[in-house]
Amino acid sequence: MMVAIAEIAERTEGNDNVLKIRNLSTHYFSRRGVLKAVDRVSMDLKKQEFVGIVGESGCGKSTLAFSIMRLIQPPGKIVEGEILFNGKDLLKLKDEEMRKVRGKEIGMVFQDPMTSLDPLEKIGDQIVETIQMHEDIGKNEALEKAMKLLESVGLPGDRVNYYPHQLSGGQRQRVMIALAIALNPTLLIADEPTTALDVIVQEKIMEILQNMKEEGRSIILITHDFSLAAEKSDRIVIMYAGWIVEMGDSSKLVKEPMHPYTEGLLESVPDIWLQKKIKTMPGFPPDLINPPSGCKFHPRCPHAMEVCKREEPPLIGVNERLVKCWLYK
């Protein structure tokens, strides 16, 4: 496995990577025991790349996102690893330096727009406060900028005078995006940004994210909706039980999934253009406090072998793809 990591490192060294995550582990320390929500994860993100992170709920996607932002709260803790963002290790920054990165260099959009805005502050005031936190500009100028931002996400500028409860869920999510890009960050992380919204609104929000990409930002889209990720992203990362089990180019990954989990996910996608019968994957993600031995997926895996129960599979590189499965050894 160490070989595999060195391999990725080698392959990606020196090019235009915005984000390099190396061997990152984030655990929750509960009364029942240690929950390894993110378990030795490594991945990269190129400039202007749109990456989708896909997995069932409870697989550690949000924990990974919050780890990048260093927003993990007790009982959670980042226990090891490196998060290199434009060359600097975020985990080594002082609190105040990290605060300056948040919002300014990395923006984040949350799952539930209904609860992610302060109900007592006008939309405009929330945007202005964010801008003024990072830039030394006057209130009026910031307000003008806020109106332009709202327009850039398809809302009338006068919404600065509205309170969150006066907007619909979709409108609030646009506001959340406006807030996330207020300072023109190079990386935007969207954690299930459309899960709480209906399909039509979802399409609009995704359009905005794509525009963000066209403007030169790197995007991480976290979702449990495989078809959404397949449609929108350049590359897909599949997470299962805290591990990255497969990653690769979107179209290739969809055409020929390698990991049995990816296969299972794809088969359960209710989408016509994939032209497959819908099958629901049996079983549930494991209890991460007492995960299965060997490969954490083996109890649900149709191809499980003896070795899968005993030993953790290595991450194997196969033609630009990475897959963590004994089948490819």
Add this chain to the structure above:
Amino acid sequence: MASLKAYIATRALLVIPTVIILLTLVFFILRILPGDPIASMVGQKVPPEVLERLREEAGLNKPIFVQYFEYLFNILHGDFGRSMIWGKRPVIAEIMDRFPATLELTIFGFILSVLIGVFTGSIAAFKRNSKLDASMRIYSIIAYSLFIPWFGMVLQMIFGVYLKILPIAGRIAPGVEPERITTLYVLDSILTLNFDALSSSLIHLFLPSLTLGIVLSGAYTRLVRNNLIDVLSQDYITAYKARGVKDRKIALHAMKNAFIPVITLMGLQFAILLAGAVLTETTFSWPGMGTFLLERIQYRDYNSVQGAIVFYALFVALISLVVDIIYALIDPRVRY
């Protein structure tokens, strides 16, 4: 902002039924409960003629519904009747002599209780599950259980009797009363720049309002702590962090949100404050509404007793209106 006005108007209209219910309640208690209020107040030793005269004076020998409508009509016209002793002054005038003292005491007690409660509650919430948190929670339960006269007397004993640094009775040293404008001594002394009166009234206010303030702070400590903990786990707080907003600013936003349920509590607390003030006034010989009510009960001055209780009812209704308006000013969700 037009909708804010509309909200206030609707809310003000709602005061009318509340006031009528409260007035009816007072009427019911004072006149319909078993027992003759005059007889029980006067005692058994009075000759029947005197009793009859007193009943006549209080208007108690008319049919009950006539009494009720006269009572409502008079009160809604600001007529509280005349006191049955001492030159038969209008009750409302007597109340106005005593009410400012109570208002001054309750305002200071109120401010202290909110300050102490918000301070202790926020410490507990920000240092959640620490020793400090535990001690703040114990503080809140003990403060809530304190018996006002006892706590007041303990403070009198320490600061008045042993340390001899604070007075234990009265509103102000005799002879230094400020010129009468609002009859709130602190305010009047400031308005007339009378610093002797100001310092004297402040040191007289200190122990009584501290007594009230501490006893009432317990409820705020608890509520502020629990709300703040709730708010701090909300998504929008994480979202603030994710945008790089400074911790200090986030704490302010959190406190503002946590404060909303506290405003609702304030209305109820004000009623408790008024009740507590009756005991505080008795303990500190404070010449306010509470001591007025008790005096008049003792002097069997039925009209004054009724007037005082009605006045309390009206004041409570007014406070709940004010609290609701403040609520609407702070929480945009109410006014749109």
Add this chain to the structure above:
Amino acid sequence: MKGIGDTMEVKNLATRIFRPIIPEAEGRNMVIAGLIIVIVILLMAILADLIAPYNPTKLAGRPLSPPSLENPMGTDNLGRDILSRVIHGSRIVLVVVFSAAIVSMSIGVPIGLISGYFGGKLDRAISMIMDSMYAFPSLILAIAIAAVLGPSVVNAVVAISVVYVPTYFRMVRGQTLSLKSRLFVEAARAAGAGNTRIMSRYIFPNLVTTAIVVFSLSIADAILTEAGLSFLGFIVTAPTPDWGFDLSSGRPYLPSGYWWMITFPGFMVMLLALGFALIGEGLSEVYAPGRER
């Protein structure tokens, strides 16, 4: 008809009520501390005649003598033993407060249940009256009633009962409103259970834990109201020992430094109120774990 649903609900109820005895239940220490205080004071009241060293209304030493071996809490202005008065003084407050709680519960709980369950105009009218009463300063309401009825222990029970009816009413009504739309109630209704049956078998058992919490907290509050009324002279007359009343008797002697006359009776009021407040607070944590962490 006794369905499976019934027994399940009742079993849940039992485990919920007895949760405080689970060692890891949060708030358990508070409940235990409160129970110890309350039980000790209850025993003191029951055994007063046996444990009080002197007759509480008779001369037991030199007037106003400070605490000593003979009179551990000193004597009052009439030379009576304060310890004995403190022991006997627990009786009236406990009797008044418990009787009042029973009366106000037996009025407030059924009205709240019916009002909340049936809703409609009647509910709104009753709620408005109860809310107005609730908003009125409770001690002043009690003073008004006690003043009209005249000072006596029974009248104090009446006054305090009236004051706490809205507390029980509001709690029960609120709970009923939220319970009546819950799944198991809907299911019972679909299975043909009548209103009386739904209220008594499904709603009432489920508000018992909340009722226990409100009961403890309102007892704590009622203790302070009783002591206040007694302090103001609306419950007992001399020479009956009662904490609030004894505190007021000590007040004139405070400026001369006779601290023991006020310290002990007032402290007992606080201790008893604290006992019930601890039980109530502790139980509210036990019954709603996580909320307070």
